[in-house]
Amino acid sequence: MRDGGSGRGGLSRRLRGPLRGLGAGVGAALLRLSGRLTRVRYLHREREDEALSLYGNVIYAIWHGRMWLPVARLGKTGAAVLVSLSADGEVIARAARSLGFRPVRGSTSRGGREGLEALTGLLENGRSVALTPDGPRGPRHRAAVGAVALSARTGRPILPVGAAASPAWSFASWDRFQLPRPGARGVIVYGEPVRVPAGEELEPWRRRLEAALDGVEAEADREVER
Numbered sequence: 001m002r003d004g005g006s007g008r009g010g011l012s013r014r015l016r017g018p019l020r021g022l023g024a025g026v027g028a029a030l031l032r033l034s035g036r037l038t039r040v041r042y043l044h045r046e047r048e049d050e051a052l053s054l055y056g057n058v059i060y061a062i063w064h065g066r067m068w069l070p071v072a073r074l075g076k077t078g079a080a081v082l083v084s085l086s087a088d089g090e091v092i093a094r095a096a097r098s099l100g101f102r103p104v105r106g107s108t109s110r111g112g113r114e115g116l117e118a119l120t121g122l123l124e125n126g127r128s129v130a131l132t133p134d135g136p137r138g139p140r141h142r143a144a145v146g147a148v149a150l151s152a153r154t155g156r157p158i159l160p161v162g163a164a165a166s167p168a169w170s171f172a173s174w175d176r177f178q179l180p181r182p183g184a185r186g187v188i189v190y191g192e193p194v195r196v197p198a199g200e201e202l203e204p205w206r207r208r209l210e211a212a213l214d215g216v217e218a219e220a221d222r223e224v225e226r
């Protein structure tokens with residue numbers, strides 16, 4: 001049956017929205033539950049406090065594979081996040097909104113410029129931004145230039161964030177995504193802010209951001225086993 005209103009295809013379309021909403025709600029609930037079941041320590045949190053005191057808002061940067069632990073904490077800041085324009089992105093946007101984030105739809109391939117412009121405007125109006133510089137498809141630990149460009153445009157610093165949990169599940173995905181097991185210990189590490197001067201060549205700063213993110217992740221890995 002091909003009738004869009006009464007056939008199987010029409011039913012599928014009518015169910016798609018509620019099912020996506022259910023998926024978003026379940027994902028957000030699981031993340032909150034995981035946060036409550038993980039004992040988290042914070043290192044160098046004064047760096048966040050100092051950056052916020054000086055600039056009012058920041059650009060949080062986290063490697064994609066370690067974003068699970070920081071997400072619950074950063075959602076409470078109301079930070080804006082860039083979310084894919086795909087159908088899956090709609091699920092993520094709903095989950096992000098329920099966690100306290102301000103989702104901005106865009107991507108590096110479709111709507112990337114518009115997404116960057118929207119994040120720039122939000123930063124200039126006092127809202128922090130959270131990015132995964134190697135997301136959403138990698139390569140792993142290879143930073144795109146977006147966070148660096150945002151810092152150069154707005155004068156806001158990038159705050160590198162690293163995270164680790166033990167025990168944890170590590171998935172065989174491109175980012176080796178880490179998910180804390182129930183009762184895990186967790187560590188979130190804040191790095192030294194990286195502020196990119198306007199008008200400078202971005203590539204050296206992009207490499208500097210990569211090194212900073214690798215450093216806070218390595219520190220989190222060491223500290224979680226202590």
